[in-house]
Amino acid sequence: xxxYAICALSRGFxxxxxxxxIREISMKTMRIANEAFKMLSGKVHWNGKxxxxxxGWKDAKMQGPIVTFNLLRDDGSFTGYxxxxxxxxxxxxxxxxxxxxxxxxxxxxxxxxxxxLRHYFEGGxxxxxxxxxxx
Numbered sequence: 001x002x003x004y005a006i007c008a009l010s011r012g013f014x015x016x017x018x019x020x021x022i023r024e025i026s027m028k029t030m031r032i033a034n035e036a037f038k039m040l041s042g043k044v045h046w047n048g049k050x051x052x053x054x055x056g057w058k059d060a061k062m063q064g065p066i067v068t069f070n071l072l073r074d075d076g077s078f079t080g081y082x083x084x085x086x087x088x089x090x091x092x093x094x095x096x097x098x099x100x101x102x103x104x105x106x107x108x109x110x111x112x113x114x115x116x117l118r119h120y121f122e123g124g125x126x127x128x129x130x131x132x133x134x135x
Contacts, residue, residue, distance in 0.1 A: 037067050
């Protein structure tokens with residue numbers, strides 16, 4: 001039994017009240033995500049090629065405040081998520097990087113086959129690793 005989490009519940013409920021309740025928090029985080037989507041979707045490199053590939057952002061009302069994306073190099077190749085995480089941390093930016101904590105969504109958006117997924121797992125791919133770019 002996680003006694004520390006139980007003790008923290010009262011603090012969590014106080015924070016919910018302080019920030020206007022769960023509805024207000026939800027609306028604010030969605031506004032931030034929508035702004036991030038707008039800014040990221042318009043980014044291009046010096047040669048006009050897209051700098052960002054965004055996945056699954058179709059209707060802000062049908063999803064949570066998460067923008068799933070890859071950064072692209074000026075030749076169109078992907079930048080690995082470990083590199084992105086390291087660079088972001090240098091500038092004080094916190095990002096959730098990686099994909100295999102939700103392998104089903106990863107498979108769908110990246111259009112991987114079951115065989116590819118099996119190959120990645122057999123090669124050591126797992127949640128929290130630093131194996132950025134596969135094949």
